[in-house]
Amino acid sequence: MRARTLILGACVLLLLAAPPLATWIGQPYYIELLRRVMIFAIAAVSLNLILGYGGLVSFGHAAYLGVGGYSVGILAFYGIHNGWLQWAVAILASALVAFAIGAISVRTRGIYFIMITLAFTQMLYYLGISVEEYGGDDGMRLKVKSQFSGLVDLADPVTFYYLVLVLLLGCMYVVHRVVHSRFGMVIRAAKSNEARSRAIGFSPYPYQLAAFVIAGSMCGLAGALLANHTAYIAPAFMDWTRSGEIMFMVILGGMATAPGPALGAFALLVVEDLLAGWTQHWQVIVGPLLVLCVLFFKRGLAGLLPGGKDG
């Protein structure tokens, strides 16, 4: 446990020290890359709540990236740049969409659940493509980033970086608290044995639906961040390969572990970035890599860390 805490603490310190280091070696690109990694880490952390702890294999998590992103984008389109409002709308809209999708899909099990979450995300994707007003297939630019009444300036890459870092740690803390609460216990119980958890008097449906909504709204926040990060919103946010990638991050890092999703996001996106710098056909390598990971690397990166099963 000690060694594990030390390693994870060192990771956080490295993330804290990254912007000055990157500036010092004259590579500000790394600030951008790490910020992107951390935004996806938030998405992966939120997915881990339902996938890892709850056993709900949602193949549509990118939907909330899109909903969050479009909330910011559409408000900005109508000249509302207030970040508090934009992000609150992003989180609430994602929660609403997650409630609608979850209300239907959480009732189903196994493969139906996977396919239904996928199909609903695809529905939102086509909705994004067919609404010409907001750029259709091409998406739209976010000309002005979210404004926080002069408190936080997202236009400054380093400030934005630290904000994302704080939010990531905050989300990890929230998930940790949720999982270790009575509520989280029911979620985990339903995953390990649904019949038994029913027998002792817990109907999993409302709990799982609530977890689904929490995960969705957290991912919506990631979507709002991503829109500000890329200064651009497009239906591609909700592409189903995006959902697959987020899912892969969770598996690669280690399901149902606290640091896993963040480690997975880091590993996958950095590998992608390296490969993409080397060949435009990087997916021909990432694809088989994914297959190999699933077949032979089930415990994930967090499983390599010393210490207990769960941080």
Place this chain on the structure above:
Amino acid sequence: MNFILLFEQALNGLQFGVMLFLMAAGLTLVFGIMNLVNLAHGSLYMVGAYLTVAAVQWTGSYPLGVLLGLLGTLVVGMLVEVVALRTLYERDHLDQVLATFGLMLFFNELIAILWGRAALYTSLPAYLQGFIEIIPGSIYPVYRALVIGVGLVVGAVLWYVVAKTRLGMLIRAGASNRTMVAALGINIRMLYTVVFGFGAALAGLAGLMAGPIYAVQPGMGELILIQVLVVIVIGGIGSVRGALVGALIVGMVDTLGRAFLKPLLAHFISPPAAEAAGPALASMLIYLLMAVVLAVRPAGLFPAKSS
């Protein structure tokens, strides 16, 4: 809205439905029998389309090219089964989804390396380019009519094979109790490989028939894959009958929705609003349909009986 237009669009819907069925049949068989979720099924559709385009160019003959394309997809399907998927049968759905997702990325990129990212267009032989008059006053492309015909024949053959032959009996037995079939001396691994190859060839057939109608390009399989997932969710996963009914419903709803929803909406709301809402609603229609079906019957219209 005149009758002839409606008739033509209904035929288009049937043609699309038939193609969805060819895809859905393979996917649902593989799920029903091997309990495998195969997201790479769309890749086999793409492989079928590409191999056929290449084979037609190489041999200069359309029927020969189609035959080679089908055989090629069958071989690719069996190879994928033996190399990658065989180890996945015992895993949970999450592993299967991710691994086959990885395969799909691989195939998309491999095709892009081999043939480039630009869409290929195939030319049909002259005898398939004409039109026929199905009802007086309406002409319909021969090729699309052929697609409908082929799909219906394949559907009938599939039903015959599964319901009436020894192979079909083994397939049904394998679906209900794998261990028992193996204990009776049947090579179940071989049977699985054959079934998978069979499903791959059906996907390849759908892909090669789609080639001249839609564009042949990397990623072409993903679009139809998700529609096929909707089909088998509506029909009931693992049920071939459900796949047929689901495919026809989805094909019709999608095609008719795209054709008539906008003019229909214009009767109720202002034309500019219909202009904006029509296409958006039309592209969401099949997913809404799925949501309604699931809300009423969570296991689809024809739930498969085996556990």
